[in-house]
Amino acid sequence: MTKAIAELQRSAEEEALYCVRCGLCLSVCPGYRESLNETDSPRARVALVRAAKEGLLEVSSDGYSTAFFRCLLCGACTFVCPSGVAVDRILELTRGELASLGLLPQALADLDARIAEYRNISAEANEGRLIWVDNLPTPPTGLGKERAKVAYFVGCVSSFFPRSYKVPQSLVQILDLAGVDYALLGGAEWCCGYPMFIDGEPDRARELIHHNVEAVRAMGAQKVVTTCPSCFHFWKHSYPAALQVDRMEDLGLEIQHATEFLADLLELGDLKLHELRQNVTYHDPCDLGRKGGVLEAPRRILAQIPGLRLVEMPENRDSSYCCGGGGNLESFAPEMSGAVARKRIQQAAAVGAGTLVSACQQCERTLANAARAEHMRIRVKDITEVVLEALEE
Amino acid sequence: MTDWIQELQTTIGAAKVLISPIDRIAYSFDSTFEQQLPDAIVLPETNEEVSAAVRIAARYDVPIVPRGMASGLAGGSIPTRGGIVLSLTRMNRILEIDKENMTATVQAGVVTADLQAEVEKLGLFYPPDPSSIKQSTIGGNVACNAGGPRCLKYGVTGDYVLGLTVVLADGRLVKTGGKAIKYVTGFNMNQFFVGSEGALGVITEVILRLICKPPYARTALVHFPTLEDASQSVHAVLTRGLVPATLELLDETAIECIEEAMHLGLPLDVEAILLVECDGADKESVNREIDTIADICLQTGASRVDVARNEEERAELWRARRSVSPSLARKAPNKLGEDITVPRSAIPEAARRLKAISDKHGLPIVIFGHAGDGNLHPNILFDKRDPEQWQKVEQMVGEIFALALELGGTLSGEHGIGTFKLPYMRQALGQASINIQWRVKQAMDPQNILNPGKVLPEP
Numbered sequence: 001m002t003k004a005i006a007e008l009q010r011s012a013e014e015e016a017l018y019c020v021r022c023g024l025c026l027s028v029c030p031g032y033r034e035s036l037n038e039t040d041s042p043r044a045r046v047a048l049v050r051a052a053k054e055g056l057l058e059v060s061s062d063g064y065s066t067a068f069f070r071c072l073l074c075g076a077c078t079f080v081c082p083s084g085v086a087v088d089r090i091l092e093l094t095r096g097e098l099a100s101l102g103l104l105p106q107a108l109a110d111l112d113a114r115i116a117e118y119r120n121i122s123a124e125a126n127e128g129r130l131i132w133v134d135n136l137p138t139p140p141t142g143l144g145k146e147r148a149k150v151a152y153f154v155g156c157v158s159s160f161f162p163r164s165y166k167v168p169q170s171l172v173q174i175l176d177l178a179g180v181d182y183a184l185l186g187g188a189e190w191c192c193g194y195p196m197f198i199d200g201e202p203d204r205a206r207e208l209i210h211h212n213v214e215a216v217r218a219m220g221a222q223k224v225v226t227t228c229p230s231c232f233h234f235w236k237h238s239y240p241a242a243l244q245v246d247r248m249e250d251l252g253l254e255i256q257h258a259t260e261f262l263a264d265l266l267e268l269g270d271l272k273l274h275e276l277r278q279n280v281t282y283h284d285p286c287d288l289g290r291k292g293g294v295l296e297a298p299r300r301i302l303a304q305i306p307g308l309r310l311v312e313m314p315e316n317r318d319s320s321y322c323c324g325g326g327g328n329l330e331s332f333a334p335e336m337s338g339a340v341a342r343k344r345i346q347q348a349a350a351v352g353a354g355t356l357v358s359a360c361q362q363c364e365r366t367l368a369n370a371a372r373a374e375h376m377r378i379r380v381k382d383i384t385e386v387v388l389e390a391l392e393e
Numbered sequence: 394m395t396d397w398i399q400e401l402q403t404t405i406g407a408a409k410v411l412i413s414p415i416d417r418i419a420y421s422f423d424s425t426f427e428q429q430l431p432d433a434i435v436l437p438e439t440n441e442e443v444s445a446a447v448r449i450a451a452r453y454d455v456p457i458v459p460r461g462m463a464s465g466l467a468g469g470s471i472p473t474r475g476g477i478v479l480s481l482t483r484m485n486r487i488l489e490i491d492k493e494n495m496t497a498t499v500q501a502g503v504v505t506a507d508l509q510a511e512v513e514k515l516g517l518f519y520p521p522d523p524s525s526i527k528q529s530t531i532g533g534n535v536a537c538n539a540g541g542p543r544c545l546k547y548g549v550t551g552d553y554v555l556g557l558t559v560v561l562a563d564g565r566l567v568k569t570g571g572k573a574i575k576y577v578t579g580f581n582m583n584q585f586f587v588g589s590e591g592a593l594g595v596i597t598e599v600i601l602r603l604i605c606k607p608p609y610a611r612t613a614l615v616h617f618p619t620l621e622d623a624s625q626s627v628h629a630v631l632t633r634g635l636v637p638a639t640l641e642l643l644d645e646t647a648i649e650c651i652e653e654a655m656h657l658g659l660p661l662d663v664e665a666i667l668l669v670e671c672d673g674a675d676k677e678s679v680n681r682e683i684d685t686i687a688d689i690c691l692q693t694g695a696s697r698v699d700v701a702r703n704e705e706e707r708a709e710l711w712r713a714r715r716s717v718s719p720s721l722a723r724k725a726p727n728k729l730g731e732d733i734t735v736p737r738s739a740i741p742e743a744a745r746r747l748k749a750i751s752d753k754h755g756l757p758i759v760i761f762g763h764a765g766d767g768n769l770h771p772n773i774l775f776d777k778r779d780p781e782q783w784q785k786v787e788q789m790v791g792e793i794f795a796l797a798l799e800l801g802g803t804l805s806g807e808h809g810i811g812t813f814k815l816p817y818m819r820q821a822l823g824q825a826s827i828n829i830q831w832r833v834k835q836a837m838d839p840q841n842i843l844n845p846g847k848v849l850p851e852p
Contacts, residue, residue, distance in 0.1 A: 020722045021424045023464040023528035027504070036482040036502070037419075037436060038463070039411070044419035047428075051418045056430075063415040082719030084654060 012093035013053045018085045019046045025077035025087065030322045030340040031070065031329070040070060040336075042077035042087045049090055065103045066332070068094050072340065073198060073327035074286040079318055088291075095200030107331045108199045116204060119190040122160040127187040129154065132165035133172075140172035140184065148183035150175075150261075151221035153212070153235070155228030156191050157361045164361035167227050170384035171258055177391055178265055182225070188215040194234040198327065202242075209242045216253065223254045225261045227384060229288035229360045232257040236292065257288055259359050259383060263300040266387070273390040275307035280386070281353035282310060283344065283367065284320035285360035298359050298383055305390045311351045321347065323358070325366035341370035348378060355379040357386055397453035398433050401477070404445045409436045420478045423463040423470045424525075425813065426727050426777055431458070431472040438483050440558060440566055440597050447595060448564030450477055450842050458844050459591040461502060461530030465537060466730050467811025469590045473846050481532050484597060487511055495603040496555060496572050501532025501596050505539075508601075518606035520547035523807070524715045532596045538588035540807030542639035542668075542714065545765035547604075549807065551587035556600035559586055559593075562838035572600060590809050591844040593837045610638070610672035611683040612707045613700045615690045616663045620644060622694025623665040624740040627764045629693045630669075630686050631737070637686060640765035641668035641714055644744070647761040651713050654720040659713070663696065667764065668714055670707075717761050718772065724757070725774035729786055729813075731793055735802035737767040746796045747771050754785045768806035794820070810848045818850050828852050 025042040026032050032041040048067055052059050059065075068091060077087045098104060104112075111121060119126045133143055142152060152171065158164040175182050190212055193205030212235075216224050226232040236255040240247055248255050266273065282302060288294050295317045302310050315321040324330075324340030345367050348356040356371075356378060358364050368380040394412070401410045411420075411434040422428040432455075435446045450457040456476030463470050472478050484500035487508060491497070492515055499508060506527045509519050522541035523529055529539065535557070540549045556570035569582035576583075586593055617623035620642075627640050643651075643666050652659045660666065667690070671682040687698040701707040721728045735743045744760055747769075751758040762769040773789055775782045794804055794817045804814045804821050819827060831852045834841075 017726045018722045020719050020728065021422055021426075021463075022719045023424060023462050023525065024719065026462055027506070027527035036485065037411075037416075038480065038482075039416050039419040041419070047418055047422060048415065056418060057414045061414050063413050067415055082654065082716040083722035085722075 012049055012090045015086055015090050016046045016049045018083050019043065020083050021047070022082065024080055024082060028076040028080045028319070030072055030074060030076070030324070030343070031336055033343070034336050034339045039067060045071070046085065046087065046090060049094055059097065059101065060103060065098050065105065068098060069105055069108070070329065070333055070336070071327050072286070072322045072324065072329050072337075074322035075291045076319070076322070079290050092198070092200070095198070096202065097200070099200035104199060104201070105332065108328060111328075112196050112199055112201050112204060115191045115195060115208070119208070120160060121156040121191060121195060124160055126190065129159040129189055130184060130186050132159065132168055135165065136169055136173070141176050142172060142182045142184045145183035147220045148181050149221060150180060150182040150223045150225055151216040151219060152182050152184055153189060153192070153216070153224050153226045153231055154184065155226060155231045155361070158227060159189075161361075163365060167361050167364075167382045167384055170382065170388040171227055173388055174262065174384065174391065178271055180265070183219055183221070185215055192231040192234050194230045195328070197234065197238060206242055209239055213239065213243060213251065213253070217251070222252060223256060225256050225258055227258045227359075227361070227382075229257065229285040229292055230362075232294075233287040233292040257292065257294050257297070257359070259288070259297040259301060260294055262384075262387060263297040266301060266304045271391060273305050276305050276386070276390050277307040278355050279309050279311055279353050280355045280357050281313050281348045281351055282316070283313070283323065283348065283356055283358040283363055284317055285358055285363045286320065286322050286326055288359055289320050290318050298357075301383060301387060302357065305386070311353055313347045313351050315347065323363040323366045324370070325362040337366070338370065338373065341366045342374055345370040345374060345376060345378065349376055353378065355381055357381055357383050359383045395432070397449055397455055400449050401433060401435060401446060404449065405435060405437065405442050409438070409442070410434070411436070420480065421471070423460075423465040423468060425466060425468050427468050427471055427812070429471050429473050430475065431478040432475050434478045434480060436480050436483050440560065443479065443481070443560045443595055443597050444564045444566055446477065446479055447560050447562065451563055451840060454840055454842065456842055456845050459532070459536070459595045461533035462504070462528045464525040464529045465533065465811060466732070466808045467805070467813045469537065469809050469811035469844070469847055470533075471812070473812055479595065481530065481597070488598070490515060490517070491572065492517070494572050497601045497603055498598065499531050499601065500598055501530060503531045505529055505531055505534055512603055513606055516606050517603040519553065519601060519603055520544070521550045521553060524718060531599050531601070535587055535596055535599055536589060536591050537809040538807065540763065540766070540768065542641050542670075542763060545640055545763060546636050546638045551584060553602045554583045554587055554599060555602050557583055557586055557596055558598035560595040560597055562594065562840065562843050567594070570600065574602070588809065590811065590848045592834060592848050593843065595843070605674070607672040607674055609674070609676045609679040610670055610707065611679055611700060612668065612670040612710055613683055613687055613698050614710060615667040615669060615687070615695045616660050616697040617665045617667065617694060618663055618696050619694065620665040620744050621741045623667055624744070624764065626667065626690045626693040626695060627740070628738060629689050631765065633689060635682060635686060637669050637671045637682070637765070639668060639670040640763070642740075642760070642762055642764035643668070643714070643717065644760040646757060646759040647717050650720045650724060650759065651717055654723065655713055655716060657709060657713055660697070668710060718770070721759060721772055721774060725776055727777045728772045728774050729790065730770050730772045731790065732768070732770055732805045732808040733793060733797035733802055734766065734768045734806040735797055735800045737765070739800040739802065740764060740767060740769070743769060743796060743800055743802075747793065750789055750792050750796070754789050756782065756785055756789065758789075763806070766806065767802065791817070812847060815847070815850055824852070
C-alpha cells in the first residue's frame with residue numbers, strides 16, 4: 001500500500017471510530033429499507049472498515065468491494081448521524097483504496113476508462129454534445145457563441161441520452177425568452193469528473209476539472225449554470241480543492257444550479273408566467289438538496305407559477321428519499337434501484353400529486369420508469385419543462 | 394460447509410441464509426462496542442421459516458440468537474457463542490389494525506416508529522417510545538420490555554402486550570393471550586416472554602393494545618441551577634397528583650454534548666434541565682397542567698421555564714433528547730451507557746454518588762434519563778484502546794450497580810441484562826431467585842440453544 005493510501009485509510013478508520021452503532025442510519029437508508037439486510041446498511045459499511053483495520057478480514061474478501069458500491073450515495077446516513085460520522089467520506093476513501101488495489105467493479109472501471117478516452121460517459125464523439133439543439137424550432141442564441149457572461153454546462157446525460165434532451169432544450173428556450181447572455185460549450189465541455197470521483201479515482205478527474213475551468217474562463221464567463229445536480233455539486237464543492245482554492249469565486253466564477261438561476265430570474269418579474277392548474281410535489285435530488293444545499297430555489301420557482309399547488313411529501317428537503325438512480329447502483333443492483341424508485345413515486349402519489357417535479361435528469365428518468373412500472377397515472381417532469389410550459393401557454 | 398448450514402439453506406432457501414465473511418461481520422454487533430461473529434445469519438419471512446431454523450438449531454445443538462435492528466445497549470443480540478443469528482427484520486408486516494377493539498397485530502420485525510405512524514393515521518396511539526424508536530422493532534421492544542420517556546404516564550412495552558406468537562426451543566409454535574383486555578386464564582404467559590431477551594422463545598407476532606391519540610401536547614424545558622432542585626421538583630409535581638407524560642432529566646454534561654452537536658441554545662450555566670410534557674384530550678386542561686407544573690418548578694428551585702410555542706419547537710426538543718446518547722460519541726471513542734433504576738426519592742443521592750465515582754476514577758459520567766421513573770442512564774465516556782481506562786470502566790460499572798442496589802434500585806430499567814450486566818445478577822437477585830429462573834429456562838430450553846449466555850448466569 002502506498003503511503004498516501006495508508007494515510008487516507010487511516011482517516012477513514014478514525015472516522016469510523018466515532019460510530020456508536022446506534023443504527024439510526026438504517027431508518028433512512030433506502031437500500032437497507034428495501035433489502036432489510038444489515039449488510040446493506042451504512043452501519044455495516046462502517047463496521048467493515050473497522051473490521052479490516054482490526055484484521056478480521058481482508059479488503060480483498062469476497063463481497064467487501066460490493067458492500068461499498070451497493071450504495072446510492074444519497075448521503076441520508078451522513079445527514080442523520082447523531083454522532084456526526086461522515087459516512088460519505090468513509091465511502092469515498094474506501095472506494096479510493098479499493099480502486100487503487102484494482103478492486104473497482106468492472107462496470108465502473110470501464111466507465112472511468114471511457115470518460116478518460118472520450119471525455120464523456122457515453123463513449124461518443126465529444127463534438128456531438130449539442131445534437132439536442134437540432135429539434136428546437138429556432139437555434140438557441142448560445143449556440144456557437146464565443147464569449148458570454150453565463151456558461152451553460154449541460155452535462156453528459158442530457159447531452160447524449162435522447163430521453164433527457166428536453167432538459168437543456170427547455171432551459172435554453174427559457175434563457176432566450178429572458179434574453180440572457182449565455183453560451184453553450186459544445187465539444188469544449190468535458191465530463192465534469194464526478195463519476196471518477198465517486199468511483200474512487202479522484203486523481204483521474206483532475207485533467208477534466210482543469211480543462212473545464214479553462215474552457216469557461218476562455219469565454220469570459222462569470223457564472224457557470226448546470227441543470228445536472230451532480231455536475232453542480234461537483235463543480236461547487238469539489239472543484240475548489242482540486243484547483244487549490246477555497247471557493248470557485250476565488251477564480252472569478254460563480255457556480256449555480258439552473259433552479260437558483262431561474263428563481264432569481266423569475267422573481268425579477270419580467271417574464272409573464274401563465275396559470276398551470278396542477279397539484280405537484282417536488283422531489284429534492286440528493287446531489288442538489290441534501291448534498292448540494294439548494295433546497296428553496298426550486299420551491300421559489302414553483303411558487304411563482306399561478307394556479308400551481310405544491311404539496312410536499314413527508315420526506316422532503318434535507319430528508320428527501322433518493323429516486324433510486326444515485327451512485328451507479330443501477331449497474332449492480334437494478335432490482336434495489338427500481339424498488340427505491342417505486343417507493344418514492346408511491347410517496348408522491350400518496351400526497352395526491354398529479355405531477356412529480358424534480359430538477360435532475362436522472363431523477364426524472366428513474367421516477368418516470370417507476371411510475372410506468374407501477375401503472376401509476378402520475379406525470380414526472382423536470383422543473384425546466386414546467387417553467388417553459390408556464391411561459392408558453 | 395457444516396451440515397447444519399447446508400440444511401438451513403435447503404430448508405429455508407440459500408438467499409435467506411448468509412454465511413460470507415462480510416455478512417458475518419454485519420451481524421456481529423449491537424449498539425455497544427462488543428462483537429462476536431455468528432457462523433450464519435438467517436433472514437426468515439414467515440413463522441414456518443423461524444420454526445424451521447430453530448428446529449435445525451436444536452437438532453444440531455447450535456446456539457440461535459434472535460434479533461431485530463440490533464440497537465440494544467446490553468449486548469443482548471450479539472452471538473457470543475457463534476451459531477445462528479436469526480434476524481426478524483423481514484417479518485415487518487402490520488397484519489391488522491382493529492379500530493373497534495383498538496389493537497394492532499404485527500410481525501416482530503415491524504419498526505416501532507412505523508407502527509406508531511400507521512396507527513396515528515387512524516387516531517390511535519401506541520405510547521412506548523424508546524429513543525431508538527426509528528431503529529428498533531416491536532419484537533426487540535417486547536423481548537427487552539423497552540421503556541421510554543412517555544412510559545411515566547403510559548407504562549412500558551409490556552403493558553401493551555395482549556398476545557404473542559412464539560416459536561419455542563423445539564420449533565413448536567405457541568400462541569399466548571389474545572385480543573380480550575382481561576385474560577386471567579392460566580399463568581400470564583404474555584408477561585413470561587416480555588423481557589425474556591430471546592432466551593425463552595422467539596417472538597414472531599405480537600398483539601398490542603392501543604389507546605386513543607391524545608390530540609393536545611405541550612412541552613416545557615425547565616432550567617435548574619442545581620440537580621438536587623430538579624429532583625425535588627419531580628417529586629413535588631408527582632405528589633401533587635399531576636402525571637405528565639414525561640419528566641426527563643439531563644445533567645450539565647449531557648446538555649453540553651447535545652449543544653455541541655446540535656446548537657439549540659440549551660442553557661450551559663445550569664446543573665440540570667427537565668423536559669416536561671403534558672398531553673391529553675382537552676386543550677384547556679393540558680395548558681393548565683403545563684402552567685401548574687411550571688409554577689411548581691419555579692417554586693422548587695427552577696430558574697426558568699420555556700414552554701415550546703409550536704410543534705416545530707416541540708419536535709426540536711425531543712430530537713435533542715433522543716440525540717443525547719449518540720452525541721456523546723464526539724467526546725470519546727467509547728461510551729458505556731447504564732440503565733439503573735432507583736426509588737425516585739433517591740435520585741439526588743444517586744447523582745451525587747455517580748459524580749463521586751467519576752471523580753474518583755477520572756473518567757466523565759454523563760447523566761440523563763427518566764427522572765419520573767427513577768430510571769437513570771449514567772454513561773461513562775472512555776477510550777477502550779487504553780487498557781488502563783478499560784480497567785477503570787470495569788470498576789466503575791461495578792460501583793454504579795452497587796450504588797443502585799444500595800439505594801434500593803436495580804441493574805436495568807429498560808435495556809435488559811444481555812451480557813453486560815450478567816456478572817452483577819447474583820448480587821441483584823440473590824441465588825434463590827437465580828435458581829428458580831434457571832429452572833424455568835431449562836424447562837423451556839433444555840439444550841440451552843436460545844440466546845445462550847444472556848440474561849441469566851448459569852447457577
